[in-house]
Amino acid sequence: MTTAQHAVDYDERVISAAREVFAQQGFAAPVSEIAELAGVGVASIYRRYPNKRRLAERVRIAAMSRVIAEAESAGEVEPDPWAAFVRFVRGCLRAHTGIGVVLPPYEESEDVSEELTRLRQRMIEHIEELVVTAQRAGQLRGDLRSADVFLLFKHLNPPLATEEDRRAELRQRYLELLLPGLRERADRLPGEAPDWDELFQMCVPGGQ
Amino acid sequence: MTTAQHAVDYDERVISAAREVFAQQGFAAPVSEIAELAGVGVASIYRRYPNKRRLAERVRIAAMSRVIAEAESAGEVEPDPWAAFVRFVRGCLRAHTGIGVVLPPYEESEDVSEELTRLRQRMIEHIEELVVTAQRAGQLRGDLRSADVFLLFKHLNPPLATEEDRRAELRQRYLELLLPGLRERADRLPGEAPDWDELFQMCVPGGQ
DNA sequence: CCCACGCGGAATGACTCGTTCCGGTGAGGA
């Protein structure tokens, strides 16, 4: 069964590379890049998946499962609702979760598989629960909706935003979430300060 | 001078359309789309600008000037430092300011014009001042840096993010800015609630 | 009524990317 084992490894490397590439660059990323990251030839990818779209679907299903797992474990590990919520958000943003792959539609006319639809529903329900629980405890601002969580994820995964995100209304909403967090407050945690020079260089065009 | 006036109108329409298109889709957007939005033929654009890059440079210079103007007027109009800061951020995000065009580098090896460099410096100084002033007044969280403002703008302009933004460190930082704003607090303003159904449909893939 | 001038949009050539094809290679059997 050496051969079969080998095939499994191959699969795993490909899926993992696809998650990373798709999450960072969106589904428009070239297959060749996935192949390179996985250290295989493109043909090996096409030998296992009929086309790019199917590969993407597999990756999405895997990523959604991870998000669900993240939500479940967050609720179990952290008794405090706010802590659970924060743990979930942070967990989803860890690279290996691949939230960036969960968010964007592959294409306008994607015929969504049944499995994907079911997972999506479960995922939403889990997030809903985390939000509502934290709100009932008076720890999460009451006007937050689970849709906001997706919005937040989307903005934290810049390259994945689609046409609609640009709508002024959504930007407005996002800003409303952000600004209150910027005001000085006694209970703010110190937190680690990033390297300011580096941050500047990365954020400002034509950086010195 | 009817002809000259006509040419000016033309120019203005093109620049304005370019700002909109570039801000929304990034500099990779096709020139033809700018032409269509401006209601002119592509040739008319190339008759006035030698190539796409030069057009982009013009647009950036115009946008940076507007950002600077926004910062100046915010400081003058609002005596309260926090209000001035918020007004500036909101002002930059208004479509006609074109902050989305200011942020991204056009390309790796862009030879930045002198004018652009000078404007960039002025812009940074203005933002610095707004931030520091609000901090001295104890209204803006003290760990905010002007670089954060760019980071914020970048994330509020999803399609413009570049390779580097995805670095885990930056995401981490951004999250730190966001999360405190989500906690329940007495002084939170009510604000207008968006249409949740619509928000969901836009944020969740395969939306019902 | 004629004629440049300026315009819109089609044509061109370079390039990217999904998918397929092909020659090489190494493990395993004779």
Next chain:
DNA sequence: TCCTCACCGGAACGAGTCATTCCGCGTGGG
């Protein structure tokens, strides 16, 4: 040791996209 053959990497192919250029037309001034 040599032969197979299943599997692999990367080159090849065809379609599509986009920056830039070219061309014939409409029109306003003479």
